[in-house]
Amino acid sequence: MTKVGVITFPGTLDDTDVVRAVSRAGAEPVNLWHGDHDLKGVDAVVVPGGFSYGDYLRCGAIARFAPVMTEVIEAAGKGMPVLGICNGFQILCESGLLPGALVRNAGLHYVCKDQWLKVENTSSAWSSRFEAGAEILVPVKHGEGNYTASQETLDQLEAEGRVLARYVSGNPNGAQRDIAGVVSENGRVVGLMPHPEHAIDALTGPSDDGLGMFLSLIDSVVKT
Amino acid sequence: MARVIVDVMPKQEILDPQGQAVAKALPRLGFSGISDVRQGKHFELEVDDLVDDATLEKIASSLLSNPVIEDFVIRRVS
Numbered sequence: 001m002t003k004v005g006v007i008t009f010p011g012t013l014d015d016t017d018v019v020r021a022v023s024r025a026g027a028e029p030v031n032l033w034h035g036d037h038d039l040k041g042v043d044a045v046v047v048p049g050g051f052s053y054g055d056y057l058r059c060g061a062i063a064r065f066a067p068v069m070t071e072v073i074e075a076a077g078k079g080m081p082v083l084g085i086c087n088g089f090q091i092l093c094e095s096g097l098l099p100g101a102l103v104r105n106a107g108l109h110y111v112c113k114d115q116w117l118k119v120e121n122t123s124s125a126w127s128s129r130f131e132a133g134a135e136i137l138v139p140v141k142h143g144e145g146n147y148t149a150s151q152e153t154l155d156q157l158e159a160e161g162r163v164l165a166r167y168v169s170g171n172p173n174g175a176q177r178d179i180a181g182v183v184s185e186n187g188r189v190v191g192l193m194p195h196p197e198h199a200i201d202a203l204t205g206p207s208d209d210g211l212g213m214f215l216s217l218i219d220s221v222v223k224t
Numbered sequence: 225m226a227r228v229i230v231d232v233m234p235k236q237e238i239l240d241p242q243g244q245a246v247a248k249a250l251p252r253l254g255f256s257g258i259s260d261v262r263q264g265k266h267f268e269l270e271v272d273d274l275v276d277d278a279t280l281e282k283i284a285s286s287l288l289s290n291p292v293i294e295d296f297v298i299r300r301v302s
Contacts, residue, residue, distance in 0.1 A: 058290055065287075094290065101292040103234075108241050148238060148293055174239065 002027040002221045004214075005042035007072075007088075009034040009063050013050035014085065014197060021197040022046070025214035034066040043221045044125070045072050049086030049142075049195060059102060059144050060090035069095060079224075081125035081217055082189045086142055089181070089191030098182055098191045099157065100149030106174025110143040114206040115172055115194055117165040117180050124183045125220040126190040127164060129212040136165075136209035138194040140172050145193040147175035147182075157182055164190055228271045228280060229299045232289040233264035264294075 004022045006029050008015045015031070022029040030042050034052075039045065053062035063069065069091070076082045076097050084092035092098045105111060114137055119130040130136070149157070154177055157163055164181035171178050173193070181192025196210025234240045240262050247261040267288055271280070280298050289296045 057287070061287065061290070093292075099292075101290055103238065103293055104241050106239060106241055108245055146239070150292075174241075 002044070002218045003030050003040075003042045004028070004217065005030045005032040005039055005045040007032045007034065007045065007047050007068055009050070009052035009066060011051040011054055012048055012087070014048040014195065015050075017195075017197040018046050018048045018085070021200045021211065021214050024200050025211055025218055027214065027218050032068055034063070034068050036068045037071065039068075039071050039075060044081040044083070044217055045075070046197075047072070047082065047084040047088030047091050048197070049088055052087055052091065055087075055144075058090075058094070059087060060092075060094040063087075063091045064094040073097060076184075076189050079186060079188055081220060083126050083213065083217070084189075084191040085195055085197065086145070086193055089193055090144070092189060092191045097189050098184055099153050100147055100182065102144050102193070103146045103148050104144050105142070105146050105172070110141075111145075111172045112141040113139070113172070115140040115167060115180075116169045117194060118168045119165045120163045121161055121165075121183050121187075123161070124164065124187045124190050124216075126213045126216050127183075128219055129216040135168060136199075136212075137207045138196055138199045138210050139206060140194045142173070142193055145173040145175065147173075147179045147193070149176065154179075160185070164192055165194075226271050226273065226300055227302045228269040229301055230267040230269065230280075230284050230288050230296055231264060231299075232267070232284075232294050232296045233262060235293060235295055238293050 019029040162183040166178040196213045199205040199210035243262040
């Protein structure tokens, strides 16, 4: 069975929901602690949302130096799939695994709502189950989700098809070019601000659209 | 021992909504003539004499600031 590591830092909030989403998709979740020095033989890692280390200094700035992240960065370099959601996305940007940075929402307000996204990249390890152009409904909840990168970086991401998804029907945070998530050069590392793990069941979320990301991961692990 | 100041500011081209919010609040309090505010971070480090400038540069660029969105200035003050 595909084993998916789920990291908990001090201040992580969404690890329980990620564990639930991984199980629902049919994989085995493995809890990883920020102080761990090994990844316990997992096939992939999810860095969940929350406020790791209280968001002190900058969101994700302290978490990137946690012992477990040293292991994640090394494994990602060898092609292990990694997904960063919300604070996890911020951590992956701070780690240098993904380009750009997340800064304070343009309107200064914390946003918490269900958000429509348009999926663009369907070749990454985490998005192969989606159809290009599919619109999905997933919750967003963040104060610093305004995706920012240099114009050259943004042009390159678009030219290489590395925009995972864009906000549609309104941009909640001022993100440049409405970018909600991005993909690494090798297609294995993905970061996004919205929360697919909160949208896996119509009983508890706005849709089950988010489950596709975890099903995609299982497909990609089985394939390799 | 020396005191080292590191000032970290958002890059000019980066939107600074916090600075804008402060700028907008000033006229409401009756202060006029301030056309722009940018908000950054100020760090004061007590540094022993063995720490050289190259190390300080590394500290500022790898932890105290994020070079994607911020610039920094390092000053030894004593």
